[in-house]
Amino acid sequence: MKQHLLTLALVLFGATLGLAQRTISGKVTAENGEPLIGASVVAKGSTAGASTDLDGSFSLTIPANATILEVSYTGFASTEVTIGTSNVIDVTLRESITQLSEAVVTGYGASQIKRTLTGNIAKLKGEEIQSLPVPSIEQGLQGRTAGVFVEATNGKPGGAIRVRVRGASSISASSQPLYVIDGIPITVTSQNQNGAPLNPLADLNFNDVESIEVLKDASAGAIYGARAANGVVLITTKKGKSGRTNLEFDVQRGVGQASGYREFLNSAQFIQYFTEAANNSDALDGVAQNDPDSWTTFVKRRFVRYSGYADYTKGEIETDWQDEAFRSANSTQASLSASGGNDRTRFFASAALSDQEGILVGNAFQRLSTRLNLTQKASERLSFGLNMALSRTYTNQVPDDNAFSTPLQLVALAPITPVRDQTGRLYDRPTTTYYNGLIDLEDARRDVISFRTLANASANYQIVKNLVLTGEVGADVYNVRDNLFASRRTFAGQGTNGTGNSLYGQVVNINTKAYLNYNGKISERQNLGFTAGTEFQRSRNDQTSVTGNEFPVDDLKTLASSAKITAGSSTVTEFSFLSYFGRINYDFDRKYLLTLSGRVDGSSRFGANNRFGFFPAASAGWVLSEEGFLENGPFSFLKLRGSYGLTGNAEIGNFQQLGLLGSAAYNAVSGLAPTQIANDNLQWEKTGQLDIGIDFAILNDRISGEIDYYNKNTYDLLLNVPVPGTTGFQTQTQNVGRVENRGFEFVLNGRILDGGFKWNTALNLAFNRNEVKELAPGQDIVDPGSARLMNVVRIGAPLGVFYGAEYAGVDPANGDALWYLNKPGEERKTTNDFNDAQYIELGSPQPTVIGGITNTFSFKGLELSVTFQGVGGNSIHNGGGEFMSANANWFDNQTTDQLAAWKKPGDITMVPQARLGYVNGNQSRSSRYLENGDYIRLRTAILSYQLPARTLEKLKLSKMRIYLTGQNLLKFTKYTGWDPEVTTDAFATNIVAGVDFYAAPQPRTVVLGATIGF
């Protein structure tokens, strides 16, 4: 962009020769005195302009009648300076809060000034998320970008993160956005298999990131065609600037704790409550309590069994198993970067370490990463670039939330059970109620190590003025080694003298493209830019795995020691995309704006009849504030814009279109079995999206904002349509169904106080209404049919709506759980037979409102930045409730709220009578286990102090900043579980969301750090 402006300036310079002129020179600096390189300086009303050089200096010959200089620079507010008599004019630019004059990356080497943008792109600067104590970059977007919903499935570092741009629109295909790092559409399919899927994006050191752009509407996304329907996240890494070499060192140490706890019965309560439950069951059975076959006798035997060496009647043991699952988690991060260059070569290099313990015992994440971004100017016309990042992550995984061996399932164990026997050995069943997950901590290892190379080589050639050809070859090579060893004492290794699994997965993703970019003037008042090109991508995924049992001793953990290799497999799968894309930006006088874009995509994933798809979009804008009639109005900037277009979603598995048979061996004889029904017509899922927006600024850009309305209509869904099981199949992938997301987004940025004490605020708020409009013909529901989970897809309801029986509390007469019948004519009639109750929609897992607000207060070098983030309108299903809050249906330790159980006729309570061994209201698909999921949380608070320039000079430093960051410090919610930000990693799918199942809460972390620049 800067180069184009330079070129432009030179051309215009030539054109002005021969008129009456004077030469103005000066320096453009930021408020902190740093020179701004490449700032544009133009004499208003003329064509004369120049760019600043390495020192921020410029020299410009202007017509004698010019009276005003316009100075602008990306990320800074444009300024007009009156030209006086002096020929030297120094200009100080103020950093822009409005973003209106910021360049926004639009993909394929192009960028556009926000002022002239007609699409909807949310931009986040890398510095805003610099040094946040979170493992993965998406968490930086949380609460900072309008309409982008981000949720960590649980509090395990390196775990999956759910991101939904403008709502969830897909049922069977992926709903995650497309991630593009420096032009490469990267691999986001996790490779590990021994635990819950890990997040491949956690490989990225986000301190290397210059900016993140989220392409939200069709106009912005259409150039990514078949993969843009869920939004596109463009991540651009830092580049060096010519000038002195800047070294920056950042280090931080911190500690985290669970941000929420549940309250469980203590030993006395446990004994009392379960005895009560047994007595009640005996009364129901008509059996005397002292009968040897009575529940009461049975429960006493169990108490003895669960007490181990101790005597439960004496109250000797008081184990808080929840405490055993959590720990205080240390974290350390350090990074070193260097950037600089000269007029031919520019570089950015970094190395970083991030070492974060999880709050669950045994859970940890570590990342080592390096990066080198290099650009080299070979001639006036030709330049080369190479971006290369290497990273290694190491995750010490704990089993997924649905495993007995996962730490948080320890809460099911009885408080009367000692953790260890008198010899110091961990107790296991039958003393513990279930497997003691702490044994895994001592005797099992789950290591996932990934190595990743992201490399992109590019060449730019200027064919003629303003027209640049770019060729790029990119590779994303993702290698994962997932090793499991579980000794003979562990749940997994018991019975086989230990078990081990070693999995190696590799995804090689090669991407090539060639494209042209033009940016120039057609005439004095008309600007034109276009992009056109072609892209090819091929991704191959190899996996090899070996499983073995029978290990001689627990110290030998590799499969070389296994006496019995029980399974071995290697698999390969591939996909490819071949695409042609284009985009035209046109404006008249920077007032009337038009963008046309489109892409033709072909993919190996689709049926022979529908291999290629076309995805066009158009958008237009009108900068009203440039019109004479608004010149003196309240708006310093006002733009109307609108877009409509088509994007696609191709994220289904590979080869879904084919009728297939897979291997099915039996008794060591190889066999074949039908696995999939063919669908030759299978094609893209399509999203037609309308966006109407207003960008505005008032009070000389001091307050600016955006208001958007959008309507995202996703049709021809790639739906795994349930088919009659009598066919031998369960589903077929078809293009049927429709989902709509529509809503409003509001962005407001303001400099509220300006001066010595500054107060800036950035608010974003998004309202989304999600509704499933159509399914397969004749189908009005997709119900996975689980008795445990109640998320379904139902016409007229949001995706994943909770569909179950409506809990009606407890029959005061007998303590039975009751449900509303909800049958026509007798909706409010209650029943104690769960099967009689008609399922109804009970709530939605999807928030209807999400938002965040960041307030930054600064005084001299001191700054406090506070980000609140929240969601509302959603519910959470406590899937663990049927075990932990089940009025002592079985021996899981119960949450203390169960003590309110019905005891005698007339009792009014919501907790049914405790009955051991009987199901009394603990059916999971019931609103009994559904709660309001709204929350607001103090996501990030950063207090920092930046040393003043004078002190820095003495210290021979260019920068020194000390900061104290708190993550998740406060939360405001009615949810009674660990954390309302939850979707258990054991069950998470597009449909299953908002489910709590022994999921770890987010950590509450405090870190102290310092950044030093040399």
Add this chain to the structure above:
Amino acid sequence: MKSNKIFYLVLMLALYLSACHDQLELKPFQSIDDAQASANESNVKAILTGAYDALADGDVLGGNALRNAELQAGEGEILWVGTFFDPREIFNKTMQTANNDATQLWLDGFNTINSANNVLAALDVVAEKDRKTVGGEALFIRAITNFELIRFFGKPYVAGQPNAQLGIPLITTPTRGINDASKVSRSTVEQVYAAIIADLLKAETDLPQTNSWRASSLAASALLSRVYLQQGDYAKARDAASKVIASAKFTLLADYEDVFNRDANSSEDIFAIQLTDQDGVNNMNTFFSIPDFGGRDGDIEILDGHLNLYPAGDKRKDLFFDGNAAMRSGKWNNQFGNVGIIRLAEMYLIRAECNARLNTSTGATAVADYNRTRIRAGLAAATTVTVDQILLERRLELAHEGFRVHDLKRTKQKVGNFNFDADKLVFPIPFREIEANSNLQQNPGY
């Protein structure tokens, strides 16, 4: 000039890499196209192996179908103490229509039937000499699966009645696509039994008398005997059992203990699901056994109510053991052991029961057959026997092998407080299936 060359180089490279449409024609690595699959004999035989594999699924004969029959009629003899909600519902007879174990039995059962139908539809590519065997095995697999499904999802077969109560959909052709014809409605119990018997009679004719671990003619006869018995057709049940016994291809093992936990079939096994340590699952082990032997937490406990049934000196009682703080069955302690489905002892007991009921002595007297398993168990030979004594012997000899609820239903006995034909003793048609197939009618009581 130099720059120009580089430009053309970049351009050519990009075009070369981009302009290959055939790069979109990728083929899967782990699967083959269904058109090729039934194209030749070896593929059809491979699909037959796949049908055995489907039959051996943990939700079908890999264990759960047997376990469910024990759980559903466990009153006073066994106790479900596991955490899994779905088996507990079966045990308590409080099943929800979404009960996952019922759903999986349905889905995996019909998946097995589809594999068998794929074989049966492609028999013409199989060489003459193998055609009958391949077809017979597929028929056997289809019949035994239908038999498991009808006994759980339909009301009991009652002899001497029309048996017009709803059974299961009868599927006899392989699935090639999804259309309205895929929504098959339920046939009656009578029709389903007739189809099972027709399949087995043809399998009995077409199959060789023995066929290693695979389905054989004698296995078909043995299964026929079991089906007839369930129908109360004692004469046919007796004759089919007698045919198996008379073939002399099978013998009772000397020690009862040796019958179980086998890695390979014994001379007593007529048909068994084969497991290796690399393949297959033994869900009887999963739920009846304890962690020391690869089971879960000891989800099923054996109660005194069962143990007290054994007379003094009965060696079969010795097989029970104390593990994880309760009594356990010792029949399922081999995690990778076969799941026995039909063994010779059952044939003796069927023949004994039928002879006793019909007052005949086809093959042998009732008491002679009755004594065979008793003597092996270390008990004294009896001189006379009643039907009730044979039924008790059956309950002991075949305990925890998947017979209990079916025996109670055919003998019209109560299961706890439930009548043999109570609604709650029949599985619900899975919720997902009702949603996917509008032609299906739910069972009464759900």
